[in-house]
Amino acid sequence: MAITSANRLELLQIAESVAREKMIDADLVLQAMEESYAKAAKSKYGAELDIRAYIDRKSGELEMTRVRVVIAEEEAENMYTELTIEEAKAYKENPAAGDLIIDQLPPMDFGRIGAQSAKQVILQKVREAERARQYDEFKDREGEIINGLVKRVEYGNVIVDVGRGEAVCRRDQLVNREMFRNGDRIRAYIKEVRSEQRGPQIFLSRTAPEFMAELFKMEVPEIYDGIIQIKAVARDPGSRAKIGVISFDNAIDPVGACVGMRGSRVQAVVNELGGEKIDIIPWNEDAPTFLVNALQPAEVTKVVLDEDAERIEVVVPDEQLSLAIGRRGQNVRLASQLTGLDIDIMTEAEESERRQKEFEIRSKLFMDTMNVDEVVAQLLVSEGFTNLEEVAYVEIDELLVIEGFDQDTAEELQARARESLEEINAKAIAEARELGVDQSLIDFEGLSPQMLVALGKDDVKTLEDFATCADWELAGGYTTLNGERIKDEGVLESYDVDLAEAQNLIMRARVQIGWVTEEQIAQDAADAEAEAATDADTAEEAGA
Incomplete structure (x- = not known):
């Protein structure tokens, strides 16, 4: 396999041909050839040698060289690839450490084994180049x-x-x-x-929600142009899908544009997806409104949103329940995916029954604690009173507007409510002390006696214990584990203490103990506000 003058140009032609076939750079093929020739030469002269090959890109001339490095030591550690300065003087005047001594190797016949080895190196390098080219081509797609x-x-x-x-x-x-x-x-x-x-x-x-969104982008020019935007997609692949769209041009109906003339546009997407039924829904920033749209074709009579829990309660007519849920829960499941909210669906009858139970429970509370008859208790509940605190400390005029209540009746009701509260609070304080709650925590402003009992049961008994709590430990929250939201119960959650209020109580406790100062808290708040403003400006610039 000696390279003769007759086939030097043929070498370049072969490299060009392989490069075209594999759609890679011809220079990569020549580099692979150079490496293969060097490897074949090592198999003849010795694997320990540093042998390099170079193919002239114009003439196809093959040049084989042996390379050794000049080192400063008195004795070379590797006699095959290194020379001392003294030894190098035989090849070069005034050699210095780091110089390369290059010896030309004569033309050689690689033999059958050497040629086979060279072929394997070339094939391997070409494959690697081809893979790199494929990855570069598709990584941005x-x-x-x-x-x-x-x-x-x-x-x-x-x-x-x-x-x-x-x-x-x-x-x-x-x-x-x-x-x-x-x-x-x-x-x-x-x-x-x-x-x-x-x-x-x-x-x-073919099952990804993004696949459907891209299909609509291909079929609907308004989406491609950005006039209409797809805000959310939920799919049960092969069966049903819901897609939320919004138009930035008031003159263009987003649903109509996606449906197309006589349904031509949506039908093209349906055909591509094997007959998958698609509900196109107008997007709305108001979550309850969007959910009402998402639950179509079912009618919704009432929606109650719990933003903290990311749950929404939906009331539908009795005859609409099966339609709202859908076959095997499909309709409500897709609506939940589309809105990102957990949905509880109940009928009007179920909701009425629940409200009746709440009415009875609150009526009984007033009857037992204020020693009033059922009629008075029901009147209070009907007017929206839910607990003793509201009756005891509300403006008396709000009681006087209730039919049949005069000044004396209103004052008597408030007196009974306050007396009952004092009795309940006294019992709660006594229970808290039995649990070992310290006086420093009892005297801390902002905690009711019932809260003190709950804290004592959770082993939070001193002001220091309270100051070490995290806001979510008091107010509760949610943790996402393996894509599933898990509820974290808060010690004071049942007393309507939210995260902001919990954080405020904890920080006041830390100030009172002396762990931090009011100035430090104010500075931290200012720093956080400035950082948030900077992040918002950065995001706005990136969007622009």
Whole structure:
């Protein structure tokens, strides 16, 4: 395998041909050849030597050299790749440490084994270059839709020829009942591109919500132009989907634009997704309004939103319950995914029964604690009074507006309510002391006797104990674990203490103990506000 003058140019032609076939840079092929020749030469002269090959990019001339490094030590550690300064003087005048001594090697015949080894190196390097080129091409295409041909099907996974590489659409990323055969055309969403040992891995999906959003972008010019925006997508692949859209042009109806003339636009998406039914819903910033739209075709009579818990309670007519829930809970599940809220659905009858129970419980509370008859108790509940504190400390005029209540009756009711509260609070203080609650905590302003009992039961018995609490330990909160929101019960949550109030109580306790000062708290708040303003400005500039 000696390189003669007759085949030097042929070497360059071969490199060019391989580069075109594999769609990589020709110089990469020549570098692979150089490395292969160097490896083959080492197999003849010795693997310990530093042998390098260089192919002239114009003439195809192959130059083989042996390289040694000049070192400052008196004796070379590696006689094959190093020379001392004294030894180097035989090859170069005034050698210095770090100089390279390069010896030209004569033309050689690599032999069959050397040629085979060179071929393997070339193939390996070309494969690596091809993989790098594929990864560079597809890494920036995540989030796009791609068309390809089914190459083969392995254990339900579809291998797709995407032109300059292969992609895989796993079985769980295919819509139910879809069957593909070799040679079928397939359209899918590029979900992920990973660089792995065996080459770039391109993962496709036909079940991702983003796939539907991209299909609508292709079918609806207003979405592509940014006039209409897709705000949320929820899918039960192959069965049903909901998509929330908003228009930034008041003259354009977002739902109508997505449906198209006689449903042509939405039908094109439905056909691509194998008949998946699609509900197009107008987006609204108001969560309850958006949910009412999302639960269509069911009618909603009442919505109660709990923003802290990210839950929403929906009341529907009795005959609409099955429609609102949908087959196997599909309608409410998709609406929940679309809005990002947990949804509780109840009928008007169930809601009426619950309200009746609450009415009875509150009426009994007033009857037992204030020693009033059922009629008076029910009148108080009907007017919106829910606890003793409201009756005891409300402006007396609010009691006088109740039909049948005069000045004496109102004053008597307030007196009874206050007396009952004092009795209840005294019992609670006594119980707190029995639990070991310290006087410093009892005297701390902002905690009711009932709160002190709850804290004592949770082993928070001194002002120092209270000051070490976190706000969520008092007010409660939510922790996300494995994608699921888990409720953290707060010690004072049942007393309507929110996070802001809990934080305020804790900081006041720390100030009272002397752990921090009012000035430090004010400075921390100012720093946090300034940082938030800076982050907002940065985000605005990035958006611009």
